[in-house]
Amino acid sequence: MKLRLIRRDSASRLAMFAAPVLALVLTCLASLVLFAALGKDAGAALHALLLKPFLSWYSFSEVLLKMAPLLLIAQGLAIGFRANVFNIGAEGQFIVGALCASALPVYFPDGDFPMMLPAMIAFGALGGMVYALIAAALRTRFGASEILVTLMMALIAVQILNYLLLGPWKDPRGFNFPQTVMFPDNAMLPILFDGTRTNISLIFALLASVFAYLMMQHHFRGYQLRTAGLAPRAALYAGFSAPKMVWLGLGLGGLAAGIAGASEVAGPLGQLQRSVTSGYGYAAIIVAYVGGLNPLGIIASSFLISVIYIGGDSATVSAGLPVAAVEVFQGLLLFFYLMTFTLIRYRIEFDRKVPA
Amino acid sequence: MSQPALLRLSKVSKRYGTVQANKEIDLEVHSGSIHAVLGENGAGKSTLMKLIYGVEQPDAGHIYWNGQEVHLARPSDAQVLGIGMVFQHFSLFETLSVVQNVSLMIPGKPAELAQQIADLGDQFGLSVDPHAMVHRLSVGERQRVEIIRCLLLNPKLLILDEPTSVLPPQSVRRLFETLRKLQADGMAILFISHKLDEIRELCDTASVLRGGEVTGRVDPREHDARSLAQLMIGREMPNVAHVAPRPPGEERLRLNALSHPRASRFGTTLEGIDLKLRSGEIVGIAGISGNGQQELAALISGETRAQEPGMIEIMGKKVGHLGPMARRKLGFAFVPEERLGRGAVPEMSLADNSLLTAHGRSMLSRGFIRRSVERAFTRECIETFDVRTPGPDAEAGAMSGGNLQKFILGREIMLNPDVMLVSQPTWGVDIGAATAIRRRLLDMRDQGCAILVISEEMDELFEICSKLHVLHKGHLSPALDAAETTPQEIGRYMIGAAT
Incomplete structure (x- = not known):
């Protein structure tokens, strides 16, 4: 007997709703076995991983806090990915965005700069965009792969961050820790809900989602980007400029990552420190693809991945799970999700015929 | 017929998803016979051949070889029985020599293989230099290499999928002579085609496929092309109404000594191409694909920029430096030869x-x-x-x-274009649709559009064009009046015998 995947004529609605549920069930079954083999209380572990994020308002607000940068960066990246422009160095653009935004409070630590916060966000956006556009220039001028260039530029960004934190921007009263001064109040993003750390960067991310949706699904520019990605020769035939797609794809990706970087230092961190390199830029790639590169799908996927992160943190603390086990759980969930996701577009057929 | 058929299919069916590609097909092929499988595009010919050659397996039905039932799980099973197949698109490595290509499939020392290739060439009129590099060979020679490669496996049945669609008329003649020699040698040949005249000339039996079913088994020599076509498309052949063209009007497209270096080793360099196209006329460019057709089309459409603006003029403007969108704004339209991925985005509505x-x-x-x-x-x-x-x-x-x-x-x-370039308008298109497409082009012409058609199908060009050029190795022949020239003369240009 042979199993075969046959492409459906149109996407199955039933599978669309059943897929996430099935993925969750399969993940739970697999991890029950895994946690039991580790000698841990599997029930408590699953409780911490999946339910804790929803059980207290504070945990849930932490999910929203994590979701904001993931959503923002992923929306920007997906625009490029749709056009086959593979910016995988959003982490670098995120860091440069954080650096550029931090310059203002570092040089005006008393906050005596007009429009401090908007200026920081603008600096961050601009910095992230310009940093990404270096890769666009190299690609359109010399044909250098933007995959390699953006990735290497991310490594460079980390070293610039280290230099600034260990040298000129180090807080003189910071006991030699590699971090800047704490930002003044007017350099901080307003909190969205009292008593939590969730700030208005979530609004930025949702606005970016609306923008991405309108552009990619309803605007001619988005149509050109999609055409360039799906059928580059058709884009050439229609006369859509290929370099323009590269500039646009990388520019918007860098812009979004830059805003996210600025929001990180002006939000939960409150200063520029090494931990700003938290891997949001890389995680956002997964978020974009799990969301099917669709602006609405990405809203859902960024929420899902944030839940997994927050649940994972709590599981290591309360259920005593090793970090590696949490990572395996996260991997399993993604794995099963992608597997069941296939069923939306494909159906399984059993080949009963026995070959001679 | 007393002896059992070499190959017999009984109620063979195959479906892909919702498409029933073959439905209860019965077919008998005898040794020493050239058997045509005739059908429109999408009638199920290719699927049927894949079942016979073991590329795909039938959902139902039986295949018998010399009276014995067989199951063909893969092409090597078919080869062991003695079935060889020459595909429409050649599977040769361009950077290897003929012998090297052959030795990838046939065991043996290169020197012996070279001798065998030469012997077969003499015997069946398939002459080709065993040590030549494949990328230097003409299309006809490449096809001969494919056939020789099959013959080296001593097949009893040879399947040829649309073998003439890529050949100039002279090479078609040679191929037919070869096939007749093989037939006289006792080989069975399955000849897949939609070209009715060829089938009537060459084949002794024809099975007609329509919508996945066999709709007729005839001796093609006893039918005229019209009645065969009717069997094939299931209705009267549509006629292209010929309206005498009015005298052409003002010039709308002009190529001035258009030269362009090839982009890769396997591309074609275009040299000094001159062409004029006027309102209300259809000009055709004949020639075998791969002689610069793609390069020329991309230069005229703007997908490739010309080296100098003045090399291409559309509506009297120098456009060599402009992109496709700017040229469209001047009234230019283009139908490319690749439909999926170039003329249309497959994943989009x-x-x-x-x-x-x-x-x-x-x-x-x-x-x-x-x-x-x-x-x-x-x-x-x-x-x-x-x-x-x-x-x-x-x-x-x-x-x-x-x-x-x-x-x-x-x-x-x-x-509503003023100038239109149409590349291979009826490639892989069934007869009904092809006729409709040609009629549209003539209508456009009568409304004053200037149309340039690049096509491999010579009949088509003679049917709709008033002037013909031939593109061979990047050179364009002078304009020939379609009413005065002949397919033979065009053929001489196609193989470079005339310039």
Whole structure:
């Protein structure tokens, strides 16, 4: 007997709703076995991983806090990915965005700069965009792969961050820790809900989602980007400029990552420190693809991945799970999700015929 | 016939998803016979051959070889029995020599193989230099290499899939002589084609396929082309109404000593191409694909920029430096030879594919797509050009080649172009759709459009063009008056015997 995947004529609605549920069930079954083999209380572990994020308002607000940068960066990246422009160095653009935004409070630590916060966000956006556009220039001028260039530029960004934190921007009263001064109040993003750390960067991310949706699904520019990605020769035939797609794809990706970087230092961190390199830029790639590169799908996927992160943190603390086990759980969930996701577009057929 | 058939198919069926590609097909092929499998594009010919050659397995039915039932799980099973196949698209490595290509499939020392290749060449008129590099060979020679490679396995049945579609007339003659020699040698040959005259000349039996079923078994020598066509498409052959063209008007496209270096080793360098195209005329460019057709089309459309603006003039303007969008604004339209991935985006709906080139037809408002206009345009195109599809939301990739071609041609015609370039208009398109497409082109001409057609199908060019050029190795022949020249003369240009 042979199993075969046959492409459906149109996407199955039933599978669309059943897929996430099935993925969750399969993940739970697999991890029950895994946690039991580790000698841990599997029930408590699953409780911490999946339910804790929803059980207290504070945990849930932490999910929203994590979701904001993931959503923002992923929306920007997906625009490029749709056009086959593979910016995988959003982490670098995120860091440069954080650096550029931090310059203002570092040089005006008393906050005596007009429009401090908007200026920081603008600096961050601009910095992230310009940093990404270096890769666009190299690609359109010399044909250098933007995959390699953006990735290497991310490594460079980390070293610039280290230099600034260990040298000129180090807080003189910071006991030699590699971090800047704490930002003044007017350099901080307003909190969205009292008593939590969730700030208005979530609004930025949702606005970016609306923008991405309108552009990619309803605007001619988005149509050109999609055409360039799906059928580059058709884009050439229609006369859509290929370099323009590269500039646009990388520019918007860098812009979004830059805003996210600025929001990180002006939000939960409150200063520029090494931990700003938290891997949001890389995680956002997964978020974009799990969301099917669709602006609405990405809203859902960024929420899902944030839940997994927050649940994972709590599981290591309360259920005593090793970090590696949490990572395996996260991997399993993604794995099963992608597997069941296939069923939306494909159906399984059993080949009963026995070959001679 | 007393002895059992060499190959017999009994009620063989195959379906892909919702498409019934073959339905209860019965077929008998005898040794020493050239058996035609005749059918339109999409009639199920290729699927049937894949079942016989073991590339695919039937869902139901039986295959008998010399009276014994066989199961062919893979092509090597078929080869062991003695079935050889020459595919429409050659599978040769261009960077290797003939012997090296052959030795990839046939065991043996290169020197011995070279001798065998030469011997077979002498015996069956398949002469080819065993040590020549494949990329230097002409299309006819490459096909001979493919046939020799099959013959080295001593097949009893040889399958040829549309073997003449890529050959100039002179090479077709040679191929037929070879096939007759093989037939006299006792070999069975399955000859797949939709060219009725060839089948009538060469084959002694014909099985006609339509919609996945065998609709007739005839001796093609006893039928005229018209009645064969009727069997094949199931209705009267549509006629192309010939209206005498009016004298052509003003010049709309001009190539001035257009030269362009090839982009890769396997491309073609174009040298000193001169051409004039006027309003109300159709000019044809004949020649075998791979002689610069793709390069020339991309230069005229703007997908490749010319080296100097003045090399190409559209509507009296120098456009060599302009891109496709700027040239379209001047009234230029283009139907490329690749429909999927170039003329249309397979994953997008037909409506979204209208947007590809027709976005200037008030489909945008401040850059936002006006879905209602887009859909109305698409619906009109579907109705006017008889595109068989569920509607504007159907994905382009799900359509048959002929229907998609009708859609793309319709879309470009609805742009009301002053100059149109159509590349291989009826490649892989069934007879009914091909006739409709040609009639559209003639209508366009009568309305004053200037049309340049690049095609491998010589009959087609003679049918609709008033002037013909031949493109051979990047050189364009002078213009020949279609009424005065002959296929033989065109053929001489195609193989470089005349310049």
